[in-house]
Structures are given as C-alpha cells and as structure tokens.
Amino acid sequence: MPILSIIIPTHNRPEYLPRAVKSALNAAPNGSVEVIIVPNGGDKSWRESLADLLMDNRIIVSPIKKGHANAARNHGLKLAKGEYIRFLDDDDYFYPNAAKKQLIMLEKSNADICAGSIAVVDNKGYVLNILKVDYQEDFVSQILSSKGRTSPQFYIYRRSAIEGFIWDENIDIGQDTHWTHTMCRIKDWSWIYIDEVVSSWVQHTGTQISKRYKVSEHLKLQESYKWDTIQTLIRQGRFTVERKKISIESMWDLIHGGFFFSPFFWIKVMKKTQQIFPNTYPNISIYKGNYKYIISPLFLEIIMVPKRWINYFYRQYLVYIGRGTNWN
Secondary structure (H helix, E strand, C coil): CCCEEEEEEECCCCCCHHHHHHHHHCCCHHHCEEEEEEEECCCCCHHHHCCCCCCCCCEEECCECCCCHHHHHHHHHHHCCCCEEEECCCCCCECHHHHHHHHHHHHCCCCCEEEEEEEEECCCCCEEEEECCCCCCCHHHHHHCCCCCCCHHHEEEEHHHHCCCCCCCCCCCCHHHHHHHHHHHHCCCCEEEEEEEEEEEECCCCCCHHHCCHHHHHHHHHHHHHHHHHHHHHHHCCCCHHHHHHHHHHHHHHHHHHCCCCHHHHHHHHHHHHHHCCCCCCCCHHHCCHHHHCCCHHHHHHHHHHHHHHHHHHHHHHHHCCCCCCCC
C-alpha cells in the first residue's frame, strides 16, 4: 500500500500535465506514492501527453464524465489508498525534496495536517513570490486571518482525519477556499508547519489585464465564506477570544483591500462589521490613537480611492509582463 495518494484533476491541459505527474511521482520517500489522475468532462488529451509515463504502475487514470474539478477530487478520494492525501492542480507541480520532508514531518507527529509554503512562478519557473503560512497554534484562526492559506497545495492531510469529507460539486469558483472553510466549520484541527516551499502555483502571464475584477471577486468570495464560518463558530460556541480578534482584523483588511473596486458593496460590509463588532477599526496606525474618533473608516477609504486605483493598475502591469503577482 502506498504511503501517499496524490489526486490530480485534469481537463484539456496536456502541455502541463506530465510535469505535474512527474513531480508527484517523486513526492514521497522511496517512491511510495499513487498518483490518481482524474480527467473530467470528456477530456481525452491526457492520452497522448501521458503516453510515456503510463508504464509506471503507480499512476492511476480514472476518467469521469462530469466536467467539474471538485467531482474529480471526490472521485479521486474514493480511489485513494494512501495513509496521507495531497491534491495538485494539473498545471502546477511539487518540489519533491521539500514535499518528502513535509510528509515525513507529518508521519512523525500526531497532527492531522502539515502545511508548507508555495512559490508563485511563471511558465518558465521564475519565482514571482513566496506565499508563506501565517503559522499559529490554532488552524481555524490561521484560516480566518488576513493571510489565511486555503489552497490544498499548501497542505498534506492525514487520510483518517479527512475521511468522509467531500468537495462541494456545486461550487464553481473559490473551490479551495470553500473546502478549507467547510473543514473549519466542522471541527478543530491539529496541524504543524514546515518552513520550506513544497509546491508551485503557476501564474500564466498576459491574461490578468483583461480580467481586472478577478481580484475584486476573490475578495468578495473571501468575505462571504469568512462570515459564514464566523457565524457557524458563534452558533457552536467555538468563537474564542483569539478567533474574534483575528476575524475583526481580517474583515477590516478585506474592506480596505476591496473598497476601491466596489464601494457600495464594501460600505455594506463595513456597516455589518461595525454592527457585529462595535467599536472596532482598521488595524492601521491612524486608528491607534484618538484619531479614530475624528476620522471615520468610510471617509478614509473614499479619499484613498484614486491612489488605490493607480497602485492597482501598476501592479496589474507587473502581473501582465510576468514580474508581479496579485497574491501576498
């Protein structure tokens, strides 16, 4: 039986898939891994691209008709036999040495999850940014924080811990964020962290300028999922003092990050935040003293809109030419 099962949904990305599969084959000590590739939506492009790799009996290809990455992940979970589970997108790849260390670290612990860092890279492997996990003892607090990392590529899971968890096949965007917040709503998790880059996230250049509201929609999605998690934790009596403190900071950070995109939407979020968490303010220096009684957060956000748009378009230009990234 393999130690590790790696699940890779794929759909019409034959140019990237072999790289992902090769990295997965080397992501466990002594090669004790099964790589479960799930082509979905009638995809047949994998046949030619994987032709040279299919002699390796550690590779399992199991197509499904439904064209949905979450359906593919759930199908892969049903097939998985490994003691540990990883997920990988078909255009990304692991850094095998660090991924092995991450698995060994989890294996030696009693934790449910082990996290690592992710490198945001371009198509040629040039590192644009390193996304680190804001490690703190409480996993739920980390997810609620401004730098909560929800992509499963940060993590390796103990299979017995996530037994029975499924990906929601009705979610089309923000699938990883929904999955991780659902985990937090159901139970508390024990976790550990390795300070190494274990996986890549490939940023395909040249497309972001035409999708300028992609960041805005992502922030709105975070706001929705975080409120759902906060309300669930309150109902369950699991909304600790620390989780409340982090949630307040996170909501104000989201407001600050998204306001210039959609002022009317974020004004509503601001009002909701002030209703549920009265007498709270953005976590910036101007609100550390008596100025918070003079300058309202709404006024501050309004006067900053022009500057925020200038900064945003400059950042998008860097993304477009492959020298920047939207994610911190």
